[in-house]
Amino acid sequence: xxxxxxxxxxxxxxxxxxxxxxxxxxxxxxxxxxxxxxxxxxxxxxxxxxxxxxxxxxxxxxxxxxxxxxxxxxxxxxxxxxxxxxxxxxxxxxxxxxxxxxxxxxxxxxxxxxxxxxxxxxxxxxxxxxxxxxxxxxxxxxxxxxxxxxxxxxxxxxxxxxxxxxxxxxxxxxxxxxxxxxxxxxxxxxxxxxxxxxxxxxxxxxxxxxxxxxxxxxxxxxxxxxxxxxxxxxxxxxxxxxxxxxxxxxxxxxxxxxxxxxxxxxxxxxxxxxxxxxxxxxxxxxxxxxxxxxxxxxxxxxxxxxxxxxxxxxxxxxxxxxxxxxxxxxxxxxxxxxxxxxxxxxxxxxxxxxxxxxxxxxxxxxxxxxxxxxxxxxxxxxxxxxxxxxxxxxxxxxxxxxxxxxxxxxxxxxxxxxxxxxxxxxxxxxxxxxxxxxxxxxxxxxxxxxxxxxxxxxxxxxxxxxxxxxxxxxxxxxxxxxxxxxxxxxxxx
Numbered sequence: 001x002x003x004x005x006x007x008x009x010x011x012x013x014x015x016x017x018x019x020x021x022x023x024x025x026x027x028x029x030x031x032x033x034x035x036x037x038x039x040x041x042x043x044x045x046x047x048x049x050x051x052x053x054x055x056x057x058x059x060x061x062x063x064x065x066x067x068x069x070x071x072x073x074x075x076x077x078x079x080x081x082x083x084x085x086x087x088x089x090x091x092x093x094x095x096x097x098x099x100x101x102x103x104x105x106x107x108x109x110x111x112x113x114x115x116x117x118x119x120x121x122x123x124x125x126x127x128x129x130x131x132x133x134x135x136x137x138x139x140x141x142x143x144x145x146x147x148x149x150x151x152x153x154x155x156x157x158x159x160x161x162x163x164x165x166x167x168x169x170x171x172x173x174x175x176x177x178x179x180x181x182x183x184x185x186x187x188x189x190x191x192x193x194x195x196x197x198x199x200x201x202x203x204x205x206x207x208x209x210x211x212x213x214x215x216x217x218x219x220x221x222x223x224x225x226x227x228x229x230x231x232x233x234x235x236x237x238x239x240x241x242x243x244x245x246x247x248x249x250x251x252x253x254x255x256x257x258x259x260x261x262x263x264x265x266x267x268x269x270x271x272x273x274x275x276x277x278x279x280x281x282x283x284x285x286x287x288x289x290x291x292x293x294x295x296x297x298x299x300x301x302x303x304x305x306x307x308x309x310x311x312x313x314x315x316x317x318x319x320x321x322x323x324x325x326x327x328x329x330x331x332x333x334x335x336x337x338x339x340x341x342x343x344x345x346x347x348x349x350x351x352x353x354x355x356x357x358x359x360x361x362x363x364x365x366x367x368x369x370x371x372x373x374x375x376x377x378x379x380x381x382x383x384x385x386x387x388x389x390x391x392x393x394x395x396x397x398x399x400x401x402x403x404x405x406x407x408x409x410x411x412x413x414x415x416x417x418x419x420x421x422x423x424x425x426x427x428x429x430x431x432x433x434x435x436x437x438x439x440x441x442x443x444x445x446x447x448x449x450x451x452x453x454x455x456x457x458x459x460x461x462x463x464x465x466x467x468x469x470x471x472x473x474x475x476x477x478x479x480x481x482x483x484x485x486x487x488x489x490x491x492x493x
Contacts, residue, residue: 017061018069023048037063039075040105040138071321072236108136109394116404120375123486130369134361141393143235143358145191145276148349148386151200158198161339162187162311163301166209171333172296177288180221184318186281187338188310196448196472199349201342202270203230206280209262209299209337210253218257219297221285225249228265231279235358238321239279243271273342280340283318300334311335350448352386375408376446376474376486383407422477428490435461444476465491
């Protein structure tokens with residue numbers, strides 16, 4: 001709950017959880033108030049009593065939300081701060097009491113199955129459901145993902161990034177600070193962004209291109225080291241546990257700049273990238289700019305037409321919520337030049353997707369999670385195994401794993417016949433793809449996680465892939481008789 005620094009005369013302003021309310025302020029009178037917080041129900045009420053009147057409810061809100069309601073900060077009780085509206089204001093506090101109501105409470109989750117299994121025909125889709133029931137006495141919280149396991153460690157490299165290459169279009173910028181400030185920039189990669197191409201590989205290195213705007217101006221405070229981190233998946237779209245951390249000294253950053261190279265942070269141990277949302281971050285101390293010496297530690301690609309919400313994140317220090325850096329600038333600046341380098345052979349991923357990856361379950365409620373499964377691109381006659389991983393706030397069930405298996409069975413020999421009837425070239429492609437064959441009705445294009453991205457129906461059967469990102473796509477070619485076959489196409493630019 002916060003108060004405005006410029007309230008109207010005789011008025012107070014309350015903003016809590018995105019809810020705003022006004023109340024009368026009485027000069028030289030005691031103004032009793034009561035804040036009731038139910039952490040089990042995630043609700044809060046603010047009550048106020050005017051002199052000579054009955055207590056009245058001012059407002060109520062979801063307790064776990066921050067003051068403007070844009071971020072979820074948790075249901076815990078930390079502290080209460082009191083700030084005067086003006087530096088010269090005088091006020092008094094008295095009879096401040098904290099009272100706990102009720103006994104101990106705790107959530108409890110019951111899962112409807114210990115494992116999940118489904119069967120699908122080749123190039124088809126199906127789904128299974130999992131129920132989560134809260135049988136406890138407080139709100140249950142969870143975050144979940146599909147874990148595809150680990151592949152073989154090799155020297156094969158795979159770069160994962162949102163930015164385009166460093167060029168004259170890249171933007172150097174910084175914040176107008178009056179004192180040094182620790183910042184953390186980040187790029188978050190959801191499982192859907194790498195599931196079919198890099199699941200099972202190992203994160204070894206992060207890279208970032210510090211530059212010198214002029215002598216004495218690299219953006220970070222002199223002598224300050226830089227810390228690169230990999231975070232796992234946390235609750236409410238925020239980072240979870242630190243999986244790896246590497247300190248790059250100030251001297252090493254200077255050496256990389258002088259050599260006209262990116263700053264690389266190689267972790268002491270690789271981090272397996274198995275299917276969770278992963279956070280790649282860098283923490284540094286932002287130097288104070290002057291009129292003669294600007295400080296530009298924030299390097300973005302300038303590609304304002306391809307800004308990804310997860311590719312340009314920033315926060316103060318290394319705690320609290322991240323926000324989009326482009327929301328701070330008068331004009332957008334693109335995505336951060338922050339890249340993640342992986343090694344190893346990927347496993348087959350991207351064939352399972354959850355319709356809910358996090359949530360809160362009230363006492364006595366049940367939540368159904370649908371697991372969407374696709375056999376597109378998978379081998380007929382094979383079985384594919386993964387596991388659903390749940391992180392919860394349940395004591396003794398902090399981590400729950402549910403195995404999931406997808407069996408691919410043959411339909412008939414139509415697929416083989418149709419596959420031989422079509423010729424796709426060039427493959428891999430960087431632009432247009434020609435599909436040769438008779439009686440083609442339309443071509444449905446799916447991405448690596450089975451999502452439909454376009455339907456092409458034209459006389460020449462040419463599919464333009466020039467605007468597609470690098471990766472694996474699947475063409476579902478449907479003939480005039482309604483029969484179909486799926487072909488794998490790779491975009492490589």
